[in-house]
Amino acid sequence: MGEGEREPIPAWSLPADAIDQIALPSLWPERVTREWAFGDGQGSGVQACILDSGIERGHPLVGEIERAVAITVGEDEETIVEEDEEGDLCGHGTACAGIVRAIAPGCSLVSVRVLGAGYTGSGPVLLAGLRWAIEQGYDVINMSLSTTKQQFAGLLHELADSAYFKRTVLVASAHNLPVESYPWRFSSVISVGSHEGSDPLAYYYNPEPPVEFFARGVGIDVAWLDGGELRVTGNSFATPHITGICARVLGAHPELTPFQLKNVLYLTATNVGGGNE
Amino acid sequence: MSEDRFRAAVAAGVAGSEEAYAQLLQSIVQVARAIFGAKGSSIWLLDEEADELVVEAVAREEDRQLLGMRMPSSQGIAGWVLTTRQPIVIEDVQSDPRHARDVAKRIAERTGYAPTGLMAVPVLHEEQALGVLQVLDRQTTFSLGEMDILGMFANQAAIALDLLLRARTAKSVLEGADVDVAAAARLAAALDGLEGKRRDAGLELLRALEDLLRE
DSSP: TTTTTOOOOSSSOOOOGGGGGGEEESSSOOOOOOHHHHHHOOOTTTTEEESSSSSOTTTTTOOOOOOEEEEEEETTTTTEEEEEESOOOHHHHHHHHHHHHHHHSSSEEEEEEEOOSTTTHHHHHHHHHHHHHHHHHOOOEEEEEBOOOOHHHHHHHHHHHHHTTTTTTEEEOOOOOOSBBHHHHHHHHEEEEEESSSSSTOOHHHHHHOOOOOEOOOOOEEETTTEEEEEEHHHHHHHHHHHHHHHHHHHHHHHHHHHHHHHHHHTTTTTTTTGGG | OOOOHHHHHHHHHHHHHHHHHHHHHHHHHHHHHHTTTTEEEOOOOOTTTTEEEEEEEEESSSGGGGTTTTEEETHHHHHHHHHOOEEESSSSSOOOOHHHHIIIIHHHHHHHHOOOOOOEEEEEEEEEEEEEEEEEEEOOOOHHHHHHHHHHHHHHHHHHHHHHHHHHHHHHHHTOOHHHHHHHHHHHOOOTTHHHHHHHHHHHHHHHHHHHHOO
16 A cells, blocks of 8 residues: 555444445346346456466467466465466466457456466465465456365465455356365355356356356367367366356446355346346 | 284285275276276376376276376376366367377377377365376266266275375385384384283383373
8 A cells, every 4th residue: 555545444334424425336227137237248348367277378269368477486485476478388277268258258368377386386376376366456366276275275265255355256166076175165256067058158056055156067169278279078167157257247347346246147147037038 | 922023014914905005096997997988097196205196007908008107296187187176078188289299199109099088087185185087088078977976986096095105104114214113113012912910001101101292
């Protein structure tokens, strides 16, 4: 915070004369439709961050990348952020970026690479990358990854909550393996599993959490390394579908908080209101 | 029982168990291959010290030369699966040039067989990621239900791998010239040779020592 700036006092309570000040910027329609929610469907003005293996530059299915950084953690546990010249170390981040781009063509993409520093460093690097991305104020962060390390769970939880209050939406892949993993289980993130349908805009609300939404995750043709394409399956590909849909909604309604955005996703889900349009 | 006999008995048990757990892993990849109607299946174990993945078990006899093959722990598809704890299915590996260069090509060189599709799940035991289980090439597309089944197999593989790692640690401790452990083994051997009141007294003394050490 710069000198002279004053931190706004948090609204711990609501005096009667302040009610007008918290009026919503725009009223929601009586019935929230996808047409209202998505606007022009471009996701313009939204910054979507892909926390993954990097993004290949110049891939025709990804297009322009606003920024690409690689995260490492130094000897004194300090976060090192460098412009990423390596691109993508396995293809996965490029695949996620391509999916987001296809759904929200107007959004800007940022790559935060948290892989490649070896297995042992992966937990601290993941945390450092997520913290950095939240500090940048990106609108939505795609996390097609998880950790099982209990020691990181508490810190991840704090980061997820801080993102939630700073209007950064975390979209995280769920998994069905018989161990506890994070951050998808936290209620402050949007967790995503797969359905077997082929419609990239079909998404379902799950009335039996912890997985909250199902999106397309089976047999998807995605961008991969060296300008190529691959057909893939997995929750990690369902997740960027929801990230792209979040970008669409935030492009049309940038004022939404993560809570409100989750409401819009619910109201427009294929099995709620979005399937009858 | 003399100290030597005690050590020999424990060592025999440990050596036997390592072999049995290796067979269990082998059986898991064979069953995975059969159930999914796949061409191959393998388990990659994480070598944390070297930060590399090592082939620990393969389903096909002709793939045995892959055993011991290594790759960096956070690169390629298996590396991604290990570090992100997320399962993945890829239907055409050959169109992934980097994967083909680094891993599939090396596999092809050794076995004369290049996989084109794979399903990979992390092998997780409690909070540890121990490695990656892969199923290679099958006729039909993998379904979500099959990924769940592979996840269950991965869980079984995790238990087997955990036991194998424990057996290896125990073996190296027994074989190594670890003075402290040797002292504990001598104590156990001495206790084993006692009877009646002397044995009870010995046990009581040991319990008191344990309490003292834990404080």
